[in-house]
Amino acid sequence: MAEEKVFYGIPVSPGIASGKIFVFDHEDDTVVERDITEEEIPLEIVKLENALIETRREITEIKKKIAESIGLSHAEIFSAHLLVLEDRTFLEEIIKEVEANKKSVDFVFQSIMEKYIRAFSEIEDEYLKERMSDIQDVGKRVLHHLMGKKRKDLSTLEEEVVVVAFDLSPSDTALMHKDNVIGFATDIGGKTSHTAIMARSIGIPAVVGLHNISQKVKTGEEAIIDGNKGIVYISPSEETRRIYTDKKFQFLDYERHLESVKDLPAETKDGKVFTLYANIEIPEDIPSIISHGARGIGLYRTEFIYMNRTDLPSEEEQYIAYRKAAEAMHPKSVVIRTMDMGGDKFLSHLQLPKEMNPFLGWRAIRFCLARPDIFKIQLKAILRASEFGNVKLMYPMISGINEIKQSNEILEEAKAELKKEGRAFDEKIPVGAMVEIPSAALTADIMARYVAFFSIGTNDLIQYSLAVDRVNEKIAYLYDPAHPAVLRLIKYIIDTGHKAGIPVSMCGQMAGDPASVVFLVGMEIDELSMSPFSIPEVKLLIRNMEFAEMKKAVEEAMTLETPEEINALANRYVEKYLPEIFQYRF
Ligand code: PEP
Numbered sequence: 360m361a362e363e364k365v366f367y368g369i370p371v372s373p374g375i376a377s378g379k380i381f382v383f384d385h386e387d388d389t390v391v392e393r394d395i396t397e398e399e400i401p402l403e404i405v406k407l408e409n410a411l412i413e414t415r416r417e418i419t420e421i422k423k424k425i426a427e428s429i430g431l432s433h434a435e436i437f438s439a440h441l442l443v444l445e446d447r448t449f450l451e452e453i454i455k456e457v458e459a460n461k462k463s464v465d466f467v468f469q470s471i472m473e474k475y476i477r478a479f480s481e482i483e484d485e486y487l488k489e490r491m492s493d494i495q496d497v498g499k500r501v502l503h504h505l506m507g508k509k510r511k512d513l514s515t516l517e518e519e520v521v522v523v524a525f526d527l528s529p530s531d532t533a534l535m536h537k538d539n540v541i542g543f544a545t546d547i548g549g550k551t552s553h554t555a556i557m558a559r560s561i562g563i564p565a566v567v568g569l570h571n572i573s574q575k576v577k578t579g580e581e582a583i584i585d586g587n588k589g590i591v592y593i594s595p596s597e598e599t600r601r602i603y604t605d606k607k608f609q610f611l612d613y614e615r616h617l618e619s620v621k622d623l624p625a626e627t628k629d630g631k632v633f634t635l636y637a638n639i640e641i642p643e644d645i646p647s648i649i650s651h652g653a654r655g656i657g658l659y660r661t662e663f664i665y666m667n668r669t670d671l672p673s674e675e676e677q678y679i680a681y682r683k684a685a686e687a688m689h690p691k692s693v694v695i696r697t698m699d700m701g702g703d704k705f706l707s708h709l710q711l712p713k714e715m716n717p718f719l720g721w722r723a724i725r726f727c728l729a730r731p732d733i734f735k736i737q738l739k740a741i742l743r744a745s746e747f748g749n750v751k752l753m754y755p756m757i758s759g760i761n762e763i764k765q766s767n768e769i770l771e772e773a774k775a776e777l778k779k780e781g782r783a784f785d786e787k788i789p790v791g792a793m794v795e796i797p798s799a800a801l802t803a804d805i806m807a808r809y810v811a812f813f814s815i816g817t818n819d820l821i822q823y824s825l826a827v828d829r830v831n832e833k834i835a836y837l838y839d840p841a842h843p844a845v846l847r848l849i850k851y852i853i854d855t856g857h858k859a860g861i862p863v864s865m866c867g868q869m870a871g872d873p874a875s876v877v878f879l880v881g882m883e884i885d886e887l888s889m890s891p892f893s894i895p896e897v898k899l900l901i902r903n904m905e906f907a908e909m910k911k912a913v914e915e916a917m918t919l920e921t922p923e924e925i926n927a928l929a930n931r932y933v934e935k936y937l938p939e940i941f942q943y944r945f
């Protein structure tokens with residue numbers, strides 16, 4: 360029997376799947392160099408035109424299918440793919456080379472595509488890298504048509520499989536069905552990739568960032584995907600199989616248990632109530648938010664509306680998206696955060712200068728204040744949506760009160776323009792700030808005079824206070840929510856906000872992490888906003904807790920010196936109040 364192999368990656372979609380592997384996209388695309396005669400040139404050009412027509416038809420069909428099954432904004436990704444097919448420079452270059460060198464069109468097409476991909480891969484720019492995968496995706500489709508091959512796609516699989524691939528494009532992922540793809544694992548990718556977002560929408564366990572797994576496995580081998588912990592086992596031993604069969608049942612039991620508490624209040628045994636909200640990126644996430652028992656939306660990351668497109672979203676388009684969220688959640692509240700572009704998120708159509716330190720650079724509110732034209736359109740759209748629900752507005756990456764004042768000035772202009780246009784909006788829309796930069800945290804007393812609420816963005820607060828780039832895997836071991844500096848900053852923000860009489864919420868990853876929730880409850884955070892999937896678990900934990908004991912846990916944590924000691928203390932409480940989690944996660 361083959362020896363067990365274990366791969367560690369990033370868990371992006373929870374659950375456990377076991378089954379036979381299907382290695383996707385390892386087909387041989389090698390094109391043989393072939394000379395053609397002068398007379399064959401027109402035929403080769405016709406071949407190219409036909410392949411483009413076929414590819415266009417194929418992509419339009421996928422776009423339609425996805426719009427129907429998952430939603431319009433996912434389908435928009437394919438508009439970018441269609442644009443690649445219209446790139447005249449690229450196509451004219453192919454035709455010219457077929458004519459000049461008298462080589463077959465498939466060979467010319469492949470060499471020019473490789474040249475573009477090489478050039479793109481040398482540029483260190485996240486946006487261009489994304490465009491590269493668009494070009495690769497479309498290029499492969501065209502090449503298959505030129506070669507007369509039928510491209511394999513994941514919708515035609517006949518048996519249940521675990522898909523393993525170098526990467527999965529959004530079009531591959533969107534074609535997966537829960538009936539035949541029971542989980543997937545890829546070499547590359549991150550938590551915020553479209554592939555990860557789609558895996559969560561479809562609800563299949565997935566692990567990404569597994570380095571070279573696609574080269575180390577073969578179709579037909581057995582695999583276990585642990586989407587809770589980010590581990591993939593190939594040819595699992597009898598022992599691993601037994602452990603995971605148990606874990607799978609435990610996880611199902613646990614999910615059933617979670618299901619039973621999801622609509623109950625997040626109230627401790629001694630009567631302290633917390634409000635659990637959900638974070639969303641796209642309006643299509645709303646049904647999942649409601650089904651997981653969220654009391655509202657605590658963070659709407661609006662920058663996703665600006666991505667994967669070639670133009671800026673209009674006021675009307677944004678208004679429709681925000682209104683949809685406001686209406687769906689009404690009377691529950693929806694916190695709409697203004698666009699947080701920059702850092703690791705880039706807009707497709709804005710040619711921004713490359714920066715040495717993008718996370719410390721022209722990001723979020725800094726960009727919006729420099730481009731009030733773009734900012735005001737978004738503010739007007741949010742204001743208009745406020746008429747249809749309980750909408751709150753939030754500014755990201757605030758470093759001090761000047762940015763709040765300047766943003767509010769543009770907000771006032773937006774309000775004045777809407778009034779002139781005769782449009783209704785909530786005149787008293789509450790305006791809050793994300794506290795995610797240490798300078799804002801340490802001046803929370805001053806900041807509190809200018810905003811209606813704080814929301815702690817721990818993803819950034821940790822990276823800025825510990826000087827750890829949040830996307831650099833080499834220093835990921837330093838990125839620790841249990842660092843005493845992080846706990847002190849959080850406690851200071853909560854206490855200061857409360858002293859000033861404003862509510863304090865948290866919308867970073869820490870809000871959905873059981874070990875951190877132990878302390879956040881003891882610190883009396885008002886609201887926690889997290890991925891919808893984490894809500895039932897955090898709710899169960901809080902419902903099992905004693906608030907008085909958590910206050911003591913915070914006092915004790917504040918005396919500890921290292922993240923290890925703080926983690927050990929937190930885990931003791933998680934084990935006490937949520938023992939089930941240890942059965943499948945540890
Ligand atoms: C955060 O920084 O914690 C946060 C919620 O915002 P984002 O992850 O979008 O930067």
Ligand code: MG
Binds near residue numbers: 755795816
């Ligand atoms: Mg942030």
